[in-house]
Amino acid sequence: MNRKKRDAFAPFLNWLENGGNALDAEMQDALREHDPKEALPEKTKKAKKKAVPAQKDKAREERARKAYADSWWYRLLAVVTAVTLIWLLMEAVLQMPKFGAADTLIDSELTEFYVEHTKEETGAMNIVTGIILDYRGFDTLGESHVLFIAVCTVLLMLSIYGERDEESRLKRWEEERHYEPEHDVILQSAARLLTPLILIFGLYIIVNGHLSPGGGFSGGAVLGAGLILYQNAFGYEKIERFFTYKTFRWVSVCSLLFYSLAKGYHFFTGANHLDSHIPIGTPGNILSGGLLLPLNFVVGCVVACTMYALFTMFRKGEF
Amino acid sequence: MLEYVRQAAFAFLLLAGLFIQITAVIGVNRFRFSLNRLHPAGMADTLGLLLMALAAVVYAGFSAVTLKILLVVALFWITSPVCSHLIGRLVRETDEKHFEAEAKEWKP
Known part of the structure; x- marks a missing residue:
């Protein structure tokens, strides 16, 4: 197994492993961009970076957690949408005619024509x-x-x-x-x-x-x-x-x-x-x-x- | 009486199958490492499918369709573990972070 082979699978594995974290990562990125503290001038940024890297990470984590907590409506909406869709589809399935029933969908002329003529014509x-x-x-x-x-x-x-x-x-x-x-x-x-x-x-x-x-x-x-x-x-x-x-x-x-x-x-x-x-x-x-x-x-x-x-x-x- | 027993068996099998499937879905979403995720994913395809297929058999009664359902279960029991094995092997061979010793060995 050489390195090339491993690299070829890397994106797939990354996706497999961190798929659930994608939303969090996106939020973190968005937060970093919009944070006024991060947009400080270059000098102060460098000076601060050495001083408190651990605190910064902690603060970032805290913000991400907060953003995740604030997006509760997003998750709620997802669940509601999924449940509604499932319910609608189940309802549609229950209203379908039985397999092989004689009165299946004879409500349009075309359907009737096909049902009556297909066997003898083709x-x-x-x-x-x-x-x-x-x-x-x-x-x-x-x-x-x-x-x-x-x-x-x-x-x-x-x-x-x-x-x-x-x-x-x-x-x-x-x-x-x-x-x-x-x-x-x-x-x-x-x-x-x-x-x-x-x-x-x-x-x-x-x-x-x-x-x-x-x-x-x-x-x-x-x-x-x-x-x-x-x-x-x-x-x-x-x-x-x-x-x-x-x-x-x-x-x-x-x-x-x-x-x-x-x-x-x-x-x-x-x-x-x-x-x-x-x-x-x-x-x-x-x-x-x-x-x-x-x-x-x-x-x-x-x-x-x-x-x-x-x-x-x-x-x-x-x- | 027998009818009640049959229905109870059907309900039990279906609920057990559903429980397994839901557990698998939660597990796949909650675990963070791919090999951990393989475990619930494999469970859904084998045990969950078997229980639900048995529920269908009990509900519809024994007939020629039973054989077909059991054939589906057999096919899944052959293929799903092989898929899990292949994914697991792929992870072990390509994940440098978690299998560093092996990764060093494989370097050209």
């Missing part, structure tokens, strides 16, 4: 997926591209290949490699047990997106979290065996291309009142819902890649 048991990937598929297409653009921006800003010359790039590469996790047996055993479970669960959420709550975005986030956990436990060399920059590039670009092409075809045929020849199948089966299953899968891939890429860029600046 083949989705999960109405939310039917809406976001079919009725509002254009919106979701934009969202996936926003994720991709975000990753591109982060790549531009943080990638070590953005360094000016070869030397500084190599230097940074060495530095970043130095931050790799050490072998922690406890973390590794936990990760060995959990990573497959997390990845399978993420795939399950994605594949069942049109049948049960879930879908591409949530499942992709779970997949990305699994990758990050694996990387944290075993280091970059292990994960580079199956996930590199090349993988990231191919997976996300192919996914977005497929999404754009499939959705473009769907829009084109739909707008011209043509038959798209995409079978909807029996609602409730895994292989049903027309484009929903592949689109969910594609969105999941993009989200997982994005999460892992953001993590690795902020961590290391390279895949």
Whole structure:
């Protein structure tokens, strides 16, 4: 463990340790600025400093304590706000309809339309997926591209290949490699047990997106979290065996291309009142819902890649 | 009669879980040193969660959902102590003020 590594964590630890004291420190600073005694001319200040440093500290502490006592209304207001918010939210939760109740929210025409038509028109048991990937598929297409653009921006800003010359790039590469996790047996055993479970669960959420709550975005986030956990436990060399920059590039670009092409075809045929020849199948089966299953899968891939890429860029600046 | 016993058990478990969670919140806010803070934080994720999950199981009756709730508890019992361990290790390795002897050893 060298000094650099310790310094890198110093702000975090400082925050962890002194988080509760932040208010007090701020008050002390404010008091120091506004105190007329502190603003004495330079000479007298120096002379006094040597004489009574202990008393000064005591007086400062006393003032801070007084300021803390005077701000009782601030804390009272915080408690009142929190309790009011909790009460309002609890009240709202209690007034929600029961899960799966038949009369859930049928008070607007749009809701009624979705509830009645989603199943037969899109083949989705999960109405939310039917809406976001079919009725509002254009919106979701934009969202996936926003994720991709975000990753591109982060790549531009943080990638070590953005360094000016070869030397500084190599230097940074060495530095970043130095931050790799050490072998922690406890973390590794936990990760060995959990990573497959997390990845399978993420795939399950994605594949069942049109049948049960879930879908591409949530499942992709779970997949990305699994990758990050694996990387944290075993280091970059292990994960580079199956996930590199090349993988990231191919997976996300192919996914977005497929999404754009499939959705473009769907829009084109739909707008011209043509038959798209995409079978909807029996609602409730895994292989049903027309484009929903592949689109969910594609969105999941993009989200997982994005999460892992953001993590690795902020961590290391390279895949 | 049995119904009353069930409700009493539910109330007891829920209140015990709430007590643990509130203790943890107070502890995390009151302690000043990070390792001290880890202790109540870890308690909330393991014991507090277990008690509240058991309360939910008792309230809803035993069914397939029970298994899911217990799975959540199992996952938290695997992950939360690992997180505490990692944070504790990080503190010990990086805190020069409190672990001066170790810090000297690690100097390059």
